[in-house]
Amino acid sequence: MTFETEFAQNDITQGCTTRRIIVVQRNDPNSDAAKNSRKLSELRELAHAVNYVVVGTFVQSRHPDRKYQIGRGKVDELAELVESLDAEKVIFNNQLSMTQIYNVSETCKCEVIDQFQLILEIFAARATTKRAKLQVELAELQYELPKTKAIISLVKKKERQGFMGLGGYEDSYEQDIKKRIARIRTELQQGTGSEGQRFFRHEKGFSLVALAGYTNAGKSTLFQSLIEEETIVRDMLFTTLSPTTRSLTVNWRKMLLTDTVGFISDLPHWMVDAFRSTLDEIFLADIILLVVDMSDPVDIIQEKLAVSHDIFLGRAEGAEIVTALNKADLIPEEELQEKLQVIRELAPAPVMISAKSGEGLTELKQFLFEKLPTWEHCRISIPLSEEGMSMVSWLHDEGIVHTVEYGDSILMEIEARDEIIQKVKPFAISS
Numbered sequence: 469m470t471f472e473t474e475f476a477q478n479d480i481t482q483g484c485t486t487r488r489i490i491v492v493q494r495n496d497p498n499s500d501a502a503k504n505s506r507k508l509s510e511l512r513e514l515a516h517a518v519n520y521v522v523v524g525t526f527v528q529s530r531h532p533d534r535k536y537q538i539g540r541g542k543v544d545e546l547a548e549l550v551e552s553l554d555a556e557k558v559i560f561n562n563q564l565s566m567t568q569i570y571n572v573s574e575t576c577k578c579e580v581i582d583q584f585q586l587i588l589e590i591f592a593a594r595a596t597t598k599r600a601k602l603q604v605e606l607a608e609l610q611y612e613l614p615k616t617k618a619i620i621s622l623v624k625k626k627e628r629q630g631f632m633g634l635g636g637y638e639d640s641y642e643q644d645i646k647k648r649i650a651r652i653r654t655e656l657q658q659g660t661g662s663e664g665q666r667f668f669r670h671e672k673g674f675s676l677v678a679l680a681g682y683t684n685a686g687k688s689t690l691f692q693s694l695i696e697e698e699t700i701v702r703d704m705l706f707t708t709l710s711p712t713t714r715s716l717t718v719n720w721r722k723m724l725l726t727d728t729v730g731f732i733s734d735l736p737h738w739m740v741d742a743f744r745s746t747l748d749e750i751f752l753a754d755i756i757l758l759v760v761d762m763s764d765p766v767d768i769i770q771e772k773l774a775v776s777h778d779i780f781l782g783r784a785e786g787a788e789i790v791t792a793l794n795k796a797d798l799i800p801e802e803e804l805q806e807k808l809q810v811i812r813e814l815a816p817a818p819v820m821i822s823a824k825s826g827e828g829l830t831e832l833k834q835f836l837f838e839k840l841p842t843w844e845h846c847r848i849s850i851p852l853s854e855e856g857m858s859m860v861s862w863l864h865d866e867g868i869v870h871t872v873e874y875g876d877s878i879l880m881e882i883e884a885r886d887e888i889i890q891k892v893k894p895f896a897i898s899s
Contacts, residue, residue, distance in 0.1 A: 488554060489515060490524040492546065493561040494538050497529055506768065511561045511583060513684070517590050523553045537568045547576045559586055566615040584611060599656070606652045609645050616642045674715070674724045675840045678753035680780075682772050683730030685761040686794040690823035691727040694833070718837045720868045726753070731776060755788045755839050756780060759823075760815070763795045766807045773814040788839040790832075796820040797827055843867070843885050848895040849877045863892070 491511050495504045512522050526546055528538045536543045537560060550558065557579045558572065564582040573580040581589075588608050595601045679687045695714040713726045728750055750756060758776055760769060773791075780789065793815070796804060808818070819835050821828035850856045856878050863869055867884025882892070 486519050486521040487556045488523045489520045489557045489559055490526055490546070490550060490553065490555045491515065491522055491559050491561065492526045492538065493528075494532060495527065495529045497531065499529075502765075506765075507561055511559065511586075514583065514586050514590065515559060518586070518593055520557070520559075523555055524549055532562070535567060535571050537562055537564055537572070543572055543575050546572070550576045550578055557581065559583070602652050602656055606649060606656070609649050609652070613642070613645050613649070616645060674722050675755070676726070676753045677716070677723050677755045677757055677836060678726045678728055678750040679757050679759060680728060680750045680776065681730060681759035682761070682776075685730065685759045686823040687730065687759045688727055690757075690759055690792065690794065690821070691725065693823050693826055693829055694725060716833075718833045721837055721840055721843075723836070723840070725757075731772075731779065750780075751787075753787050754841055755790055755836060757836070758789055758791045760791060760793050760818075761795055762793045762804070762807060762820075763798050766810050769807065769811055770814065773811060777814065790835060790839055791815040791818040792828075792832055793818045793820050794823050797822040797825060841885065843883045844889045845870075845881070845883050846889050846892060847879070847881050847897050848892050849879050849897050850892075850895050852877055859892075863888070 491508065493504065493508050493511070508525070508527070512525075515522055526538075526542075526549060528542050530539055533539055538546070546558065549555070555578060558576055558581075560572075560580070560582045562582060563584060564572075564580070569580050569582075588604065588611065591600075591604045591607065595604045679691055681687050691712070691714075695716055713724050716723045716725045758773075760773060762769065764772070777789075780787070793808075799807070804820075808815075811818075819828060819832045821832055823829075850859050852874065860869075860872065860878060860880070863880065863882055863884070866888050867882050870881040870883060871879075873879040879897075882888075884892075
């Protein structure tokens with residue numbers, strides 16, 4: 469069994485209102501040290517995303533303790549560290565039961581949460597629309613539901629009313645949560661109309677492209693570069709919570725490009741379910757533009773690609789997946805080629821880009837254009853009349869008009885989706 473503490477005073481940001489925290493991670497014996505280190509680094513990034521200052525790091529290797537997660541003796545040492553560093557909160561990287569949260573907080577005399585509660589804090593801080601706020605509340609309630617009975621039991625036992633800020637506890641509390649979950653789900657379903665929106669957008673000639681990938685892969689930077697418009701881009705996790713959609717035209721084809729919430733490792737099913745309406749922007753797309761951070765270690769790239777494809781499997785049927793390897797310019801050519809060899813099965817035809825510098829974006833746009841749903845060509849002859857002129861205007865809006873010739877009739881060569889071609893078929897002429 470190993471134990472270490474690490475002080476991180478250099479994390480403190482001058483001039484900011486922050487809260488001092490200690491991060492804790494229990495590692496399974498004989499687990500991969502590099503992977504454990506990456507998980508701890510990700511936890512620190514998550515904490516930074518809500519302006520926490522990590523003043524201490526507490527790590528132990530052992531099997532989980534049922535009452536405390538880490539060993540009972542180590543909890544006492546953690547309590548001493550909390551007091552000496554004047555920490556206000558302890559955040560575990562491991563998922564905690566309600567009993568573990570209660571016991572550790574009683575010993576350390578401060579608030580104790582786990583990684584998933586931290587993610588919910590980030591989501592709550594990022595939520596700006598009513599829909600996003602409802603999704604955050606749904607995720608919080610689904611996280612809280614299985615813990616409710618344990619909370620009530622502990623509070624009654626210790627007579628600690630209002631523990632964790634949840635207010636008075638009654639036996640009906642669990643039913644109240646279930647009813648609220650049902651109401652939120654109904655409201656989210658009524659407000660989305662995702663399939664209807666997709667049909668409407670297709671009717672208007674738009675193809676749907678969704679940016680997907682892990683947090684901090686560079687999705688928002690790429691989104692900004694492609695649409696050439698200023699959007700929020702910060703070097704922190706979850707800068708995108710509510711999907712942002714803008715139009716993009718390539719070779720006269722109109723697309724709607726959507727920036728979506730990023731994936732994160734080990735995201736639990738209840739959180740995926742709560743944010744399903746956000747993820748629908750991915751699942752209902754014609755093209756999924758999967759953004760990968762090539763500066764990550766190759767095993768992490770492999771893992772993220774595999775998990776992303778698992779998320780798409782069975783949910784995004786019919787969608788083309790285009791893989792954009794971002795930050796490729798930061799890697800030496802030899803290392804880049806080695807990584808490409810390792811991931812070639814998960815990314816068989818990737819596009820190398822730099823979202824920040826713009827390198828490779830022209831090629832990426834062309835590749836997206838080639839992957840769009842096929843449109844048909846058609847030559848038509850329509851009457852030279854008021855109705856005919858209205859049809860010309862309509863075809864300019866709904867498709868691509870290659871040529872227009874005015875004579876006894878209006879001759880047009882157009883390119884459009886099947887729905888439009890079917891409507892003008894009575895006017896079609898042989899090539």
